[in-house]
Structure formats: C-alpha cells, structure tokens
Amino acid sequence: MIDTSKIETLDALCELYGPVNPNSLAKETPQLTPEYQKWIEAAPFFALASIGPSGLDCTPRGDAKGQAFLVLDNKTLVVPDRRGNNRLDTLKNIIADPRVALLFLVPGINEALRINGNAHITTSPEILERFTVKDKLPVSAIVVDIETVYYQCARALKRAQLWDASSQVPTNEVPTAGQMNKGAQPDFDAEAYDGDLQARQAKTLY
Numbered sequence: 001m002i003d004t005s006k007i008e009t010l011d012a013l014c015e016l017y018g019p020v021n022p023n024s025l026a027k028e029t030p031q032l033t034p035e036y037q038k039w040i041e042a043a044p045f046f047a048l049a050s051i052g053p054s055g056l057d058c059t060p061r062g063d064a065k066g067q068a069f070l071v072l073d074n075k076t077l078v079v080p081d082r083r084g085n086n087r088l089d090t091l092k093n094i095i096a097d098p099r100v101a102l103l104f105l106v107p108g109i110n111e112a113l114r115i116n117g118n119a120h121i122t123t124s125p126e127i128l129e130r131f132t133v134k135d136k137l138p139v140s141a142i143v144v145d146i147e148t149v150y151y152q153c154a155r156a157l158k159r160a161q162l163w164d165a166s167s168q169v170p171t172n173e174v175p176t177a178g179q180m181n182k183g184a185q186p187d188f189d190a191e192a193y194d195g196d197l198q199a200r201q202a203k204t205l206y
Contacts, residue, residue, distance in 0.1 A: 028150040031074040036149050040113055043104040044068055048079065048142075050100050050119075052093030059090050063133075070130060075146050077102075077115070078122075080131035080138035083204055091140070094119050100144060103152075108163050110154030117146045136206040 007013050029036065045062040046069070061079060062068055070078045081091065094100065098118040105112055119142050128137045161167040175183070177197060178190030 024150075028148055030148060031146055032071065032149055033074075036113065036151070037071055037074065039106070039111075039151070040069075040104050040115075041066075041071065042109075043106045043113070045107075046102050046104040048090060048100060048102050050090050050093035050097070052096040054089075054092075057089040057093055067131060067133060070127075072143075077117075077144040077146065078127055078130075079142040079144065080128070081121075081140045081142060082138055083206060090142070091121055094121055094142065100142075102144070110157040110163070112152040112157065114148075114150055114152055115144070115146055116148045117144045119144045133206045 007016065032040070042065070044065050045060065047058050048061050049056065049058040051057070063080070063082065067080070069080075072078055098120060100117060100119045102115040102117075103112055104115070121140050122143050123140050127141050127143075131138050131141065157163070176190065176194045178188070178193035181193060182188040182190040
C-alpha cells in the first residue's frame with residue numbers, strides 16, 4: 001500500500017499542527033527544579049528507553065518508594081538494575097550509546113514527567129549499597145546525567161482513564177505470561193509456567 005498522505009518534511013508537519021504552545025517549551029529545564037524533584041520522588045514506576053546497534057528498547061522499572069531510583073543531585077539520577085532475565089537489552093544499549101529517556105508515573109496523578117540524558121553503568125559499592133533490599137544488592141546501577149526535564153500534561157492519561165478502577169481489565173481477558181510464551185514457542189508448557197509464576201516471582205524479586 002502506498003500512503004499518498006505521508007508527511008515527509010518539517011515544513012509540512014509544522015503547517016499541519018500550527019504553532020507550539022510557548023509554555024510547553026518554557027517548562028523544560030536542564031536540571032531538576034525543587035518541584036520536579038519532589039514530583040519524581042513520589043514515583044514508584046518509570047519506563048526507561050535506550051538505543052543501540054540492535055535498535056530501540058523501552059523497559060519498565062519499578063520498586064518500593066525510595067528504591068526505584070535515587071536523586072544524587074539536581075543533575076544526576078541513579079537507577080538500580082534489579083534481578084531480571086539477563087537479556088541486558090538496556091545495559092547493552094548504554095554501552096553502545098549513552099542516550100536515554102525516562103518517563104515517570106505517580107499512581108493517581110495524571111501528569112507524567114520526562115527526563116532525557118546520558119547514562120553509564122557502575123558497580124560502585126557505595127552506590128549499590130544504597131539499594132540494598134533483604135540483604136541483596138543489585139549487580140549494577142545506571143547513572144543518568146540529566147540534560148532536560150519537563151512534565152507531560154494530563155491529557156493522555158485522562159483519555160486512557162489509567163487510574164480509573166472501571167478501566168481495569170480482568171485477568172482472564174488477556175493472555176497469561178505462559179500463553180504469550182507458548183505463542184512464540186508452540187511446545188512451551190504454558191500451564192506449568194503459569195502455575196509456578198507467583199511463587200517464582202516472589203523468590204526472585206531481588
């Protein structure tokens with residue numbers, strides 16, 4: 001199919017949408033303001049995007065309040081790399097290209113907060129010890145040097161009704177983790193995987 005309505009130039013794009021809202025530019029800062037820092041410190045969840053030779057990656061990151069990340073100063077964040085599947089997509093990308101983007105969410109709040117910057121990986125004992133949970137340390141941590149910070153208005157989350165209890169989807173209306181594995185691997189034992197999932201996750205959170 002040939003899309004004859006494809007927008008291919010910046011001039012065509014800007015003509016289509018019109019002038020930018022001045023406040024959407026003015027609210028961008030090169031570091032965390034006291035207000036931005038207070039906002040993200042309430043966030044237990046964020047998505048971390050990175051780019052590397054194999055393409056783009058975006059991964060969810062979440063933890064108890066105060067454990068998902070640490071604000072070292074108004075230009076620096078540290079994110080623990082908790083236990084996972086050892087694909088290391090984000091970490092491999094950071095080795096190849098330090099650019100990262102983070103999107104923070106606070107349950108019940110419709111605004112989101114975005115941070116762009118450059119990252120590196122550290123195994124500094126002093127940093128890792130600050131993320132100790134149940135006597136377990138992360139293997140490494142991601143240090144983010146902040147370049148830009150700005151908040152996203154509430155429209156997207158309002159349209160999605162993300163925090164509305166009536167928007168929650170019953171678990172039996174979407175495929176289980178085991179079923180999704182089986183979709184990619186026809187001989188996968190989805191029932192056994194799902195049966196042990198809760199216990200397995202409880203043992204491997206940290």
